[in-house]
Amino acid sequence: MKKILIIGATSAIAEATARIWAQRGDQLFLVARNKEKLEAIADDLRVRGCPKVETYCMDANDVEGHVAMLDAAEHLLSGLDTVLIAHGTLSDQQACQQSVELTMREITTNALSVIALLTLIANRFELQKTGTIAVISSVAGDRGRQSNYLYGSAKAMVTTFTSGLRQRLFKSGVSVVTIKPGFVDTPMTAEFKKGLLWASPETIGRIIDKAMLRKCAVVYAPWFWMWIMMIIKMIPECIFKKLSL
Numbered sequence: 001m002k003k004i005l006i007i008g009a010t011s012a013i014a015e016a017t018a019r020i021w022a023q024r025g026d027q028l029f030l031v032a033r034n035k036e037k038l039e040a041i042a043d044d045l046r047v048r049g050c051p052k053v054e055t056y057c058m059d060a061n062d063v064e065g066h067v068a069m070l071d072a073a074e075h076l077l078s079g080l081d082t083v084l085i086a087h088g089t090l091s092d093q094q095a096c097q098q099s100v101e102l103t104m105r106e107i108t109t110n111a112l113s114v115i116a117l118l119t120l121i122a123n124r125f126e127l128q129k130t131g132t133i134a135v136i137s138s139v140a141g142d143r144g145r146q147s148n149y150l151y152g153s154a155k156a157m158v159t160t161f162t163s164g165l166r167q168r169l170f171k172s173g174v175s176v177v178t179i180k181p182g183f184v185d186t187p188m189t190a191e192f193k194k195g196l197l198w199a200s201p202e203t204i205g206r207i208i209d210k211a212m213l214r215k216c217a218v219v220y221a222p223w224f225w226m227w228i229m230m231i232i233k234m235i236p237e238c239i240f241k242k243l244s245l
């Protein structure tokens with residue numbers, strides 16, 4: 001039985017993953033900013049067999065509240081061994097180009113808040129010499145494209161940070177798993193036209209669970225995004241800059 005902290009627990013991908021853990025009998029500490037959604041998800045997980053579900057309201061951008069949240073999680077679950085960081089916003093690239101304030105807020109939500117949380121969690125797990133930390137980054141972080149380079153650069157920061165953290169914590173027996181989903185059909189992408197490359201949150205949830213059990217390093221979700229991104233990364237800049245991706 002694992003003691004799992006989920007930050008951004010109202011995300012569709014996080015909820016799908018939490019259902020797997022609930023059915024397995026793990027204990028969950030759910031953190032999100034929307035109290036009603038959070039309570040509804042907690043009730044559903046209890047019905048699905050979760051032996052213990054605690055909830056905590058927090059905006060991830062409230063960095064000063066992170067320590068109190070982690071203390072509460074450790075106290076109410078009598079320890080922690082697993083963390084999933086899932087919160088994020090799909091930034092409006094055009095709007096960000098017109099607003100420094102919005103740009104900074106999006107970078108804070110998608111990168112800085114994650115890094116702040118990881119800094120605290122890493123130190124706690126390093127001390128206890130065990131644990132698994134998974135973070136949802138994105139394929140968008142693999143190469144900046146004109147249509148979403150603000151969101152992509154925030155995710156690139158998360159990917160690079162988790163890469164360094166993984167190396168540091170390996171020596172302490174703590175694993176860090178970077179999840180890079182492609183297109184996933186969730187509220188975040190509700191406006192997009194769906195096609196062959198799209199996956200469900202349930203599929204991504206299963207991939208996250210398996211990757212964490214196997215202590216994988218970097219996982220493309222689904223796997224075929226590794227090949228798609230390999231090709232996109234191989235395109236020379238002199239050609240790439242002329243494309244409208």
Ligand SMILES: NC(=O)c1ccc[n+]([C@@H]2O[C@H](COP(=O)([O-])OP(=O)(O)OC[C@H]3O[C@@H](n4cnc5c(N)ncnc54)[C@H](OP(=O)(O)O)[C@@H]3O)[C@@H](O)[C@H]2O)c1
Pocket residue numbers: 008009010011012013014032033034037058059060061086087088089090109136137138139180181182183184185186187188189
């Ligand atoms: N969907 C995709 O195609 C896709 C692809 C690659 C990566 N991802 C990543 O996957 C993760 C989960 O996204 P999703 O697809 O499951 O979308 P989602 O259902 O829209 O979930 C996003 C979650 O982030 C939460 N959130 C946003 N800002 C927050 C903040 N400041 N503090 C606390 N929570 C905050 C939202 O909470 P509220 O309910 O309160 O708004 C929501 O629960 C994100 O990191 C996203 O970037 C998604």
